[in-house]
Amino acid sequence: xxxxxxxxxxxxxxxxxxxxxxxxxxxxxxxxxxxxxxxxxxxxxxxxxxxxxxxxxxxxxxxxxxxxxxxxxxxxxxxxxxxxxxxxxxxxxxxxxxxxxxxxxxxxxxxxxxxxxxxxxxxxxxxxxxxxxxxxxxxxxxxxxxxxxxxxxxxxxxxxxxxxxxxxxxxxxxxxxxxxxxxxxxxxxxxxxxxxxxxxxxxxxxxxxxxxxxxxxxxxxxxxxxxxxxxxxxxxxxxxxxxxxxxxxxxxxxxxxxxxxxxxxxxxxxxxxxx
Numbered sequence: 001x002x003x004x005x006x007x008x009x010x011x012x013x014x015x016x017x018x019x020x021x022x023x024x025x026x027x028x029x030x031x032x033x034x035x036x037x038x039x040x041x042x043x044x045x046x047x048x049x050x051x052x053x054x055x056x057x058x059x060x061x062x063x064x065x066x067x068x069x070x071x072x073x074x075x076x077x078x079x080x081x082x083x084x085x086x087x088x089x090x091x092x093x094x095x096x097x098x099x100x101x102x103x104x105x106x107x108x109x110x111x112x113x114x115x116x117x118x119x120x121x122x123x124x125x126x127x128x129x130x131x132x133x134x135x136x137x138x139x140x141x142x143x144x145x146x147x148x149x150x151x152x153x154x155x156x157x158x159x160x161x162x163x164x165x166x167x168x169x170x171x172x173x174x175x176x177x178x179x180x181x182x183x184x185x186x187x188x189x190x191x192x193x194x195x196x197x198x199x200x201x202x203x204x205x206x207x208x209x210x211x212x213x214x215x216x217x218x219x220x221x222x223x224x225x226x227x228x229x230x231x232x233x234x235x236x237x238x239x240x241x242x243x244x245x246x247x248x249x250x251x252x253x254x255x256x257x258x259x260x261x262x263x264x265x266x267x268x269x270x271x272x273x274x275x
Contacts, residue, residue, distance in 0.1 A: 062084060071193075097117075100145070105151070126190050127189040162182060162228075163226050165266070167269050168271065169221050180225040181241045186229075229264075
């Protein structure tokens with residue numbers, strides 16, 4: 001349990017001393033320039049960090065992972081993971097735009113697979129969680145560059161993981177495939193900037209979240225699937241559905257306040273076949 005919860009805790013990110021030279025980084029995206037750019041980011045990972053959840057629920061960065069951000073002036077920037085180990089990952093700037101390495105610069109970053117600086121409009125980013133492939137982990141952070149050109153920040157997880165494990169679908173047969181959905185919840189994360197120029201996130205647009213990957217029935221008519229769900233605006237009814245060859249199965253739990261960064265277990269629950 002402790003290991004699982006650590007997957008959803010914050011990520012400590014340490015920006016290495018900024019290089020203010022205009023290095024040729026290759027494949028630069030033309031999104032603006034800055035005189036003294038922060039060219040590399042070093043991400044340190046410990047027992048309580050996460051960015052990507054692999055099948056063993058081990059928190060790791062992978063080469064080619066991307067984090068990106070923007071400032072109040074409309075400058076956008078992107079960093080791509082170029083080196084990763086168990087404890088440390090190095091991100092290299094892959095955009096012409098960048099935060100300055102000057103003291104006091106606010107640095108905003110988002111980790112949202114499938115999204116990029118091209119999705120930023122009017123200094124805001126909308127991440128739609130309605131249709132999910134895999135398990136989309138979404139996070140953000142804001143920090144300030146210090147007098148040494150270093151900015152130490154902490155990523156905050158913006159979703160809750162709903163882990164549906166060994167759910168029983170009475171009379172469902174081995175090998176049948178079902179679509180899993182979570183109803184009546186916020187489905188969009190809206191990232192914008194506050195008056196200070198730092199990122200704020202607002203969950204909104206109540207609808208249904210659906211996994212685009214089938215859950216296949218195993219032994220004893222059981223299925224398993226994980227969904228990423230934005231925080232709720234208070235308590236919501238937990239309604240999970242499985243739709244497939246036998247029809248629509250439903251599981252309704254008590255109302256729950258869904259909080260970002262939490263791991264919600266839905267284990268060994270018996271679903272009811274709608275008549």
